[in-house]
Amino acid sequence: MKRAVVYLRPGLDSQCTLDDQTYACMMWCHTHGYRIIRQFQDFEGGQTLNRAGMRQMIQGMLRHWFDVVVCYDPSRIASRGNALSAFIQVAEHTNVVIDCIRYPEFAEAIPWLNTAVTGAPVPTTGLSSGTLGTRAPVSRSIR
Numbered sequence: 001m002k003r004a005v006v007y008l009r010p011g012l013d014s015q016c017t018l019d020d021q022t023y024a025c026m027m028w029c030h031t032h033g034y035r036i037i038r039q040f041q042d043f044e045g046g047q048t049l050n051r052a053g054m055r056q057m058i059q060g061m062l063r064h065w066f067d068v069v070v071c072y073d074p075s076r077i078a079s080r081g082n083a084l085s086a087f088i089q090v091a092e093h094t095n096v097v098i099d100c101i102r103y104p105e106f107a108e109a110i111p112w113l114n115t116a117v118t119g120a121p122v123p124t125t126g127l128s129s130g131t132l133g134t135r136a137p138v139s140r141s142i143r
Helices: 018-032 052-062 081-094 106-118
Strands: 003-008 035-041 068-071 097-100
Touching: 003 018, 003 052, 018 035, 018 068, 035 052, 052 081, 081 097
Parallel strands: 003 035, 003 068, 068 097
Antiparallel strands: none
């Protein structure tokens, strides 16, 4: 059973409350057989990764305390491409999977996000209408 943490941050979308995110993430973990070992939560904006809960979660990633980060939406991790790309790089380095349950093609978008931030050519195949999505195996291989 994979060890998972849930990351929550309120959004501007009033339909996506913290309670809704919590319930959706808990159901996702139950359905996929993940054992939730911790929940991290922030209330600050998502422009950077310099938030208390995010810093603690990254420390856990670096110490290999868990295998999967589950969040409702990639924008809950970071609302800017540079911050999201930096988080993805930490996840890649630590072999942590990112599951964003709102979008089913997040794994395919990971290389696109990194190349869009660095200025490298953006791939034109493999993206479903340019949508971000779910299971982001950060080793860049789809599991």
